[in-house]
Amino acid sequence: MRDIVETIRRDQLELVTGAPADIMVVQGGPGTGKSAVGLHRVTWLVDNEHFRAQDILVIGPHQRFLDYVGQVLPTLGTRDVNAVRLARLWEGETTGTDTPKARRVKSDGRMADVLRRRVESDYRPAALDALTVAPSFEGDEPAIVVTAGSTTLRVPKSEVLALLDRAHSGEGPFRERRERFRGLLVDRLLQELAGIAPRRGQTGTIRRDLERNRRVERLVDRVWPSPGAREALRSLYDTPDLLRECADGILDEDERTALLRPRAATADADPWTLDDQVCLEELRVLISGDTPPRYGHIVIDEAQDLTPMQARSLRRRCGAGGSMTVLGDLAQATGAHLPADWDLLGALLSDHGDWRVAELTTSYRVPAEIMDFVAPLARAIAPDLPFPQAVREAGADAVRTVATEPWKLLDDTVAHVARLMDTSDGSTARSVAVVVPDDSDWLDAISRRIAEDDDIGARSRETVSVLAAAQVKGMEYDHVLVVEPATIADRGPAGLRQLYVALTRSTQSLTVLHTAPLPTRLTDTDADADAGSGEARTEDAGAGKLPPIGTDVRVEVVGRAPGGRYKVRPLSPVLDRPLVLTVRHGSVPPRRNEKVDCWVFANETTQTVLTADQRGRSPVSERMAGRYLAALDVLGELAGSDDGDVPDARVRLSELQGMANRILRRDQADWVSVLHLFGDPDRERLGVLRDLAATTSRALKERTFDAGRLAEAVTASGWTEPLARARRELQERFGKEEQEPAAQEPAPQEPEEQEAERQMTAVDTVAEPASAPQDAFLRALEESARADRACKKHEAVRHALKASLLWADLQPADSAIVDVSCVTRHGLFLYEALGAGHCAYADLRAGATRLLEVNHTLPTPADGLYLVLPEPPAEDWSAGTIRDVFRVHVIWRSPTGWGGEDTDTAFGS
Numbered sequence: 001m002r003d004i005v006e007t008i009r010r011d012q013l014e015l016v017t018g019a020p021a022d023i024m025v026v027q028g029g030p031g032t033g034k035s036a037v038g039l040h041r042v043t044w045l046v047d048n049e050h051f052r053a054q055d056i057l058v059i060g061p062h063q064r065f066l067d068y069v070g071q072v073l074p075t076l077g078t079r080d081v082n083a084v085r086l087a088r089l090w091e092g093e094t095t096g097t098d099t100p101k102a103r104r105v106k107s108d109g110r111m112a113d114v115l116r117r118r119v120e121s122d123y124r125p126a127a128l129d130a131l132t133v134a135p136s137f138e139g140d141e142p143a144i145v146v147t148a149g150s151t152t153l154r155v156p157k158s159e160v161l162a163l164l165d166r167a168h169s170g171e172g173p174f175r176e177r178r179e180r181f182r183g184l185l186v187d188r189l190l191q192e193l194a195g196i197a198p199r200r201g202q203t204g205t206i207r208r209d210l211e212r213n214r215r216v217e218r219l220v221d222r223v224w225p226s227p228g229a230r231e232a233l234r235s236l237y238d239t240p241d242l243l244r245e246c247a248d249g250i251l252d253e254d255e256r257t258a259l260l261r262p263r264a265a266t267a268d269a270d271p272w273t274l275d276d277q278v279c280l281e282e283l284r285v286l287i288s289g290d291t292p293p294r295y296g297h298i299v300i301d302e303a304q305d306l307t308p309m310q311a312r313s314l315r316r317r318c319g320a321g322g323s324m325t326v327l328g329d330l331a332q333a334t335g336a337h338l339p340a341d342w343d344l345l346g347a348l349l350s351d352h353g354d355w356r357v358a359e360l361t362t363s364y365r366v367p368a369e370i371m372d373f374v375a376p377l378a379r380a381i382a383p384d385l386p387f388p389q390a391v392r393e394a395g396a397d398a399v400r401t402v403a404t405e406p407w408k409l410l411d412d413t414v415a416h417v418a419r420l421m422d423t424s425d426g427s428t429a430r431s432v433a434v435v436v437p438d439d440s441d442w443l444d445a446i447s448r449r450i451a452e453d454d455d456i457g458a459r460s461r462e463t464v465s466v467l468a469a470a471q472v473k474g475m476e477y478d479h480v481l482v483v484e485p486a487t488i489a490d491r492g493p494a495g496l497r498q499l500y501v502a503l504t505r506s507t508q509s510l511t512v513l514h515t516a517p518l519p520t521r522l523t524d525t526d527a528d529a530d531a532g533s534g535e536a537r538t539e540d541a542g543a544g545k546l547p548p549i550g551t552d553v554r555v556e557v558v559g560r561a562p563g564g565r566y567k568v569r570p571l572s573p574v575l576d577r578p579l580v581l582t583v584r585h586g587s588v589p590p591r592r593n594e595k596v597d598c599w600v601f602a603n604e605t606t607q608t609v610l611t612a613d614q615r616g617r618s619p620v621s622e623r624m625a626g627r628y629l630a631a632l633d634v635l636g637e638l639a640g641s642d643d644g645d646v647p648d649a650r651v652r653l654s655e656l657q658g659m660a661n662r663i664l665r666r667d668q669a670d671w672v673s674v675l676h677l678f679g680d681p682d683r684e685r686l687g688v689l690r691d692l693a694a695t696t697s698r699a700l701k702e703r704t705f706d707a708g709r710l711a712e713a714v715t716a717s718g719w720t721e722p723l724a725r726a727r728r729e730l731q732e733r734f735g736k737e738e739q740e741p742a743a744q745e746p747a748p749q750e751p752e753e754q755e756a757e758r759q760m761t762a763v764d765t766v767a768e769p770a771s772a773p774q775d776a777f778l779r780a781l782e783e784s785a786r787a788d789r790a791c792k793k794h795e796a797v798r799h800a801l802k803a804s805l806l807w808a809d810l811q812p813a814d815s816a817i818v819d820v821s822c823v824t825r826h827g828l829f830l831y832e833a834l835g836a837g838h839c840a841y842a843d844l845r846a847g848a849t850r851l852l853e854v855n856h857t858l859p860t861p862a863d864g865l866y867l868v869l870p871e872p873p874a875e876d877w878s879a880g881t882i883r884d885v886f887r888v889h890v891i892w893r894s895p896t897g898w899g900g901e902d903t904d905t906a907f908g909s
């Protein structure tokens with residue numbers, strides 16, 4: 001950043017020194033110096049006395065940006081500028097999260113109209129009817145009556161209505177107009193009093209008495225109540241009729257349903273979200289006219305992520321004659337709204353006044369080789385934006401894409417981090433960022449492995465950052481290592497943009513480590529430029545034409561497609577979408593013109609992905625059906641309960657969460673069947689179900705469960721009917737009621753935290769002892785498993801094995817008897833871990849015998865048996881002998897991963 005002080009370029013300088021008038025939007029790709037321009041502009045505005053430093057507000061996306069501001073502005077000679085994170089701009093604590101749908105509705109500009117109507121809905125002149133007294137003589141009209149001391153004052157109803165209308169139609173916030181009405185009414189009563197008792201009417205205290213008169217108070221409260229902002233919003237969210245009235249013609253039914261939320265016992269206990277806080281500010285302005293502090297000039301960084309409601313609120317902070325510098329890149333938008341142009345934000349930030357867009361088109365950060373690599377992605381997500389030209393070249397090695405196997409990914413990541421750290425010239429340490437998909441376990445797994453690594457552990461503390469993709473916006477590192485880009489790209493509507501942000505953070509080199517094929521949008525150098533900025537929007541765009549997941553298709557292989565996939569043409573049925581066949585690593589690649597029977601695995605925006613791999617298509621087994629039945633009912637039972645006292649509620653909620661997760665992750669033997677059972681919902685709706693199960697479970701755990709609130713949430717989610725249908729279907733299919741889930745397996749202590757583990761145990765064919773063997777035999781096996789597991793080394797090996805299976809995209813399980821079991825493409829495998837020092841032939845023989853015993857307890861024998869050692873066997877002949885004699889394979893932990901002849905098959909290859 002310090003470089004820019006000397007090297008600022010002409011196009012940047014023009015923006016820095018432009019006269020501050022209205023709104024200037026600076027649109028520029030990654031590394032074009034937008035943030036740098038914004039900060040230089042602050043200094044220039046202060047130095048040239050356009051504004052005092054304290055009249056300038058700088059808004060950034062996160063704390064690291066503020067640290068950067070705090071560091072850079074003083075070096076430019078400017079102090080006392082207000083700098084704040086966007087999320088901190090609004091009053092109140094954020095205690096809740098919204099569903100993506102609710103978030104989009106609350107932050108949409110139309111919400112301002114709904115809120116305005118909500119405030120005005122409290123003006124109720126019709127309530128006057130109930131407060132009037134009948135005419136007292138012929139020719140008289142209904143009137144309101146107020147007693148002032150011994151005098152009775154009557155004002156005809158028509159006059160009160162006129163006063164109401166006069167006050168209401170005037171200018172000003174709601175409460176100001178309400179007080180105006182009170183004043184007008186009191187004036188009128190005084191006038192009445194002056195007619196009856198001229199002398200009393202003139203005393204000074206009588207006006208105050210009338211203002212506080214109980215009847216006057218009551219009348220004002222009835223015809224013109226005025227709740228505070230929080231109550232106004234709570235009642236809007238928890239009263240469907242009120243919401244319908246306020247949103248009529250503005251929000252459709254789906255959108256209204258997304259907003260509904262039961263209220264908690266107190267307003268403080270409500271789950272207030274950031275978008276709620278923005279709405280509350282809007283309401284405070286409407287109700288009492290309270291506005292936040294204003295500034296002369298506002299600089300907003302990463303402005304592409306502003307929501308329309310936030311933009312309105314920022315406008316409010318801009319003083320009369322104030323101006324703004326708005327910095328952003330539409331291609332990097334990852335917020336609730338993905339704007340295709342600056343029109344809406346420009347109009348809102350300028351309050352429909354003047355605004356203009358200037359462009360920066362030279363990337364100073366990202367080397368040309370990396371920009372070339374991301375160009376297809378940029379074309380896909382933002383075809384109309386100018387793509388920045390890089391000023392620097394970093395050499396042929398600047399971009400590396402490294403395909404690896406899932407079980408090697410951790411080791412490979414660490415090895416590449418070590419390589420990148422060693423690129424230092426010796427004087428300055430290089431900054432290295434490892435960017436992983438959001439919400440994955442990899443953040444912890446990789447951080448831990450790096451920290452534990454003897455070689456780089458201590459050295460890495462200062463220089464290596466492991467970050468989720470959502471955390472890297474606006475950041476810059478020497479070397480960036482992006483792990484599994486396909487998963488980042490697959491995360492929701494903004495996934496591809498998130499990936500674009502992650503890939504453009506580096507000044508020196510980019511390494512991409514992947515086990516799944518690279519996203520086509522990244523590799524597709526021939527892609528049409530008009531793929532459209534809506535490309536990343538939703539997976540179900542144009543849903544009418546999409547072939548259902550699980551549909552059988554026979555295809556002919558046409559040739560290779562980018563990202564390790566194959567272009568195919570449909571033979572039957574004929575599908576009119578581009579089709580690609582994906583092939584798992586390690587399997588035999590299909591030949592050109594080969595005919596393949598496959599099925600629809602996923603519908604991407606522009607193509608349908610097929611696979612011949614039958615994993616995922618198993619029917620729901622009878623054993624799982626019992627558990628699913630219990631899970632499908634749990635929300636209904638809880639919603640109808642008094643206090644959440646429902647048998648095994650958290651276990652069943654966890655199962656329900658697991659059902660949604662298996663579809664979202666496409667990772668279990670029966671995920672396609674469960675998808676159909678749920679009625680083929682899209683990913684967003686599955687996310688809603690998963691979150692509902694998780695939050696309910698958390699509420700039970702934290703004893704904040706509220707049945708009424710759950711009932712409303714379930715209705716609002718739209719899941720009531722699909723869950724009931726799924727239950728009916730399962731019952732019909734298996735002709736039974738659910739089994740007790742607790743009888744299936746021990747209830748985990750913390751269902752959410754045990755989710756991963758429960759996923760594993762959810763595999764149908766997983767090793768659960770059959771009832772035939774003697775109890776005593778089972779107990780003996782359990783006992784010896786327990787003894788083995790007391791050894792730390794044994795457990796370390798067992799968990800390392802599970803981790804590698806997970807990396808291999810498999811779902812390991814275990815039980816009281818089986819150390820690890822896993823369904824692979826070759827069937828069910830059992831694994832027996834050995835502990836420290838158990839590597840002699842006698843130990844292997846004992847382990848193999850035990851494996852055979854465990855195998856004997858299964859209803860049907862496993863398809864592969866593996867002994868897993870903490871180190872290589874003591875004798876070099878023993879592994880082969882064990883295999884020949886017992887048909888048990890032997891693998892062992894090695895410094896670089898796993899050793900042994902059968903390592904590949906052990907992980908399903």
Ligand SMILES: Nc1ncnc2c1ncn2[C@@H]1O[C@H](COP(=O)(O)OP(=O)(O)OP(=O)(O)O)[C@@H](O)[C@H]1O
Nearest residue numbers: 001007008009030031032033034035036364365474
């Ligand atoms: N004229 C320049 N000469 C040399 N380096 C520059 C120049 N302008 C910007 N830079 C450098 O380029 C890098 C990127 O700048 P900056 O962070 O301001 O870009 P940005 O447009 O905000 O990027 P992004 O959108 O990716 O967050 C910084 O290291 C900055 O110092």
